[in-house]
Amino acid sequence: MSNFELLNSDHLARRGIVKTVHGNINTPAFMPVGTAATVKAVTTPDLLKTGSEILLGNTYHLMLRPGDDLISKFGGLHDFMNWHLPILTDSGGYQVFSLSKLRKLSDNGVEFKSHIDGKKFLVTPEKSIEIQKNLNSDIVMCFDECTPFPATHDQASDSMRLSMKWAERCKYAFTGSQNQLFGIVQGSTYSDLRDESVRSLINLDFDGYAVGGLAVGEPQDEMFKVLDYTCPLLPQNRPRYLMGVGKPDDIIGAVARGIDMFDCVLPTRSGRNGQAFTKNGTINIRNSKFKQLNSSIDPESDNPVCNTYSAAYLHHLFNAKEMLGGMLLSLHNIYFYQNLMKEIRASIEEKRFQRFSEEFLSNYN
């Protein structure tokens, strides 16, 4: 039985359902990031109400603290953090490269020192899969090297081929699991390398395909160009995931090119910093123009946070450094993202995605 049902499409935009052991995910879907077994400053009951159907957990953080063996003993990440819908975990690769100290890369894997206490670890493709199995992740990601941007063709080629070898080892290590394993397309901004990477992965037959090596500092049009030539190479009957993306306009542009799944820290990180997403773009709630504003931060948006609290109250909370400020804006921003995804899904179903996206973007930018 397929793990992905394609319900509708509107040009390249797709409306589907990803099926997992812990339930279905309506796509296009946005996954809030729960790095250390918590979506920062948001309780799981509140998160459920936002319409979130899947969370992302970070393998690197969880293996270091509290440790995947402990989480495994507790019945997996779902029980540990009280989230009983699907969870996707990244492979840890990205954080090994961006956060840890003294990395040593070999064909076998990566040796590194923890950014928390300097303790030494070796992560191989097999180890990454073992950790993600311990977490009981519904969607496991292959361990890969996220090619930095920019990269020469040679660098990108070597890096991609290493990731493809590791993908094969991940696939083998994953054998027998009831959960799903996604392959990650690499190849930087080179269409021949993306093509080679996709063919390698399809040959191994993954449950879904992520486009990796993007959202690493490249301009938006560069990212869209990569999607323009990569997405058509991917099988129609599998979900497609754009890792680490992004801003609302990034998401809309990627959906238009055939992407189904997204994750990003932006709604929660911005929320803690006093930035709120609105239909007219982002606002900084600390701005003194909100001090006396006895109305919603966004009368166009509709959610229990901005429907309940005035801009002035939220401004006051940040001004007084009250934790509730970050809690409420994080929640508001997740609602904003999930409502955007709902509207995207409805517009695809009704074959009016392009009109929806033009209207959204003309207000937003």
Place this chain on the structure above:
Amino acid sequence: MSNFELLNSDHLARRGIVKTVHGNINTPAFMPVGTAATVKAVTTPDLLKTGSEILLGNTYHLMLRPGDDLISKFGGLHDFMNWHLPILTDSGGYQVFSLSKLRKLSDNGVEFKSHIDGKKFLVTPEKSIEIQKNLNSDIVMCFDECTPFPATHDQASDSMRLSMKWAERCKYAFTGSQNQLFGIVQGSTYSDLRDESVRSLINLDFDGYAVGGLAVGEPQDEMFKVLDYTCPLLPQNRPRYLMGVGKPDDIIGAVARGIDMFDCVLPTRSGRNGQAFTKNGTINIRNSKFKQLNSSIDPESDNPVCNTYSAAYLHHLFNAKEMLGGMLLSLHNIYFYQNLMKEIRASIEEKRFQRFSEEFLSNYN
């Protein structure tokens, strides 16, 4: 019509109902503290679920930030912070003395500089009442001087008599309000002064009587002694409020002596610092003994936080400095306090308060 209905009593312990414009409060009652228009790290919908029926707001903080005039324009503190049950506000007196810089006390009132920006303010009894009216507080407290501990008989006498003069001015300034005004008994640890203070206040006829000048560093037995001779002087048909108290054993001892209402920052402040209240006393969740504990922090307690999350998960959140840790423990601690109050109320109704308190204290200490 009386604002207080005495339903039951068990020796000196009282079970009653305080009636306000925003609803009834079952007593003995505990009021979580919402200093700056938020109970720190707890949303109002979550707070409602704990069984809290009244919150305390701090006049001093709110007058400085965001300003009581702004809150008044927004329809009062209830609407501003989305809490539609009763609110009691203190008079600002205590914080003027403990937080502000360069105070100048006169018979007229107190001139002080804000601890936030050094701006100058003058608070008089009339001004304190005006601010609390702007907040639309259901229960307004008289502006008083909280006599420091220890104080000589002369100091305590002068201070108490100033507060009694101010109480009269507060009563006059409050005329015509539909809300309630509580007088505050002062007199430090001197029974003759407490007696004089109570008689002055009763003469003015307040809606309720607070015992002030306690919870300022005196030993528990000293506090209980003051209650022993003060409570019998207070009218039976009015609620009695012990300000700023306290730990569970303080509350039980004060209920035994006839107190009806309490407020304290302890459950939320402790919660943010990783301290959890349990039936066996407080625990520090950061202690490494909780690292692997796959069970509740307190199997004896019953609330959605400790019933849902393992000790190990809460330990992990604090270890990883995640906001959710402080959020969940604050909420747990408020549940603990409200469940304690529920048990106290039930035990008074069933004339078994003494047995309940002995059992509670023998486990707790």
